[in-house]
Amino acid sequence: MWHQQEIHFPEMPQGFHLVTDDIARALPCLAECSQGLLHLQLMHTSASLTLNENTDPDVRHDLDAFIRRLVPEGLDYFRHTLEGPDDMPAHVAASLLGAQLTLAVRDGRLALGTWQGVWLGEHRSQGGARRLLATLNGC
DSSP: OEEEEEEEEOOOOSEEEEOHHHHHHHOGGGGGOSEEEEEEEEOOSSEEEEEEEOSOHHHHHHHHHHHHHHSOTTOTTOOOOTTOTTHHHHHHHHHHHOSEEEEEEETTEEOOOTTEEEEEEEOSTTOOOEEEEEEEEEO
């Protein structure tokens, strides 16, 4: 079985957002797949996807704080500034974390570890709606 579709997310505030359940709800065909792979590709250059701790909200806070400190706004050597002071730092953060994940599917569900979840990292203060291309292959 091959299935591909876009998943749409509304504009979210800057930070990390747990989207595991949103992805699973948008893909009812997961239930038909006993084993396979789900590839997720974020169709943007200033946001990211990452797999990490899904329970303690402090992890999301701490990762956001670290990324903002690692790539702060207002660095004087950035040239790409026409879209605002948060744009180039958002591109750097997205490149560091990545814009795609490939996840195993087992018994009709994402095969995640006990504490794992998929996060969408919004690295702009007003990034707008986001699109995620999901491609499922399995049987």
